Amino acid sequence: IFGGGPDVFPVVSLAKQLGWHITVIDHREPFADPKRFPEADRVVLWQEEPFPDTVRIDHRTVCVVMTHHYLTDKKILLHLMRSPAAYIGILGPAKRAKQLLDEVRDELPLTCEITNRIYSPVGLDIGAETAEEIALSVIAEIMAVLHNREGGSLRERRGPIHQR
Known part of the structure; x- marks a missing residue:
């Protein structure tokens, strides 16, 4: 999860209940504090390029970008689009994501392989309004x-409902 604001707490909590390994990454020192996220497996401070080598992203990794900081989101998005991450969710309005992707396109061509992994606005359409409801929507989509x-x-x- 990229972002350490209060809206991240319910995402971490729900993901942890599912047994997922959670890494919270934020560019702000007070927000990248492990005490803020006791349920997270790791909390990482990332302020400078390059992306930390200690954060491994593979084809099973799902990422949600929710820093609420446009320039930081752009840097993160560029990195994630170059990664094999299975899911890249961008929190916020579709217009903001389109603008981000338009700017990123100048540095990295948007292939179908990349765009098929990007979900924005992030989450399922369940009428979510609160941080907790949005977290449920995001986790359900993932x-x-x-x-x-x-x-x-x-x-x-x-x-059948279940695969056998």
Whole structure:
């Protein structure tokens, strides 16, 4: 999770309940404090390029960008787009993400392989308003992506609910 603001707490909590390994990365020293995120497995301060070698991103990694800092989000996005991360979620309005992607395009061509991994606005459309509801929406979307599902209502599903 890129960002250490208060809206990150419920995302960390829900992800931890699912048994996921959580790393919180923030560019602000007071926010990148392990005491703020006792449920996180790691908390990393990242202020300068290059990206920390200690943070490994592979094809199983899911990332959510929620720093609320445009220039930092742009740097993070560039790094994530070059990585094999399975999921790159960008918090915020679609217009902001489009602007970010337009600017990033100048430095890195946006291939289908890259754009297929980017989810913005992040989360499923469940009417989320509060930080907790948004966290549920985000985590549910990530689960759907990881399990190659649409994230729709089970009422609409044809066939078995569970893979056997």
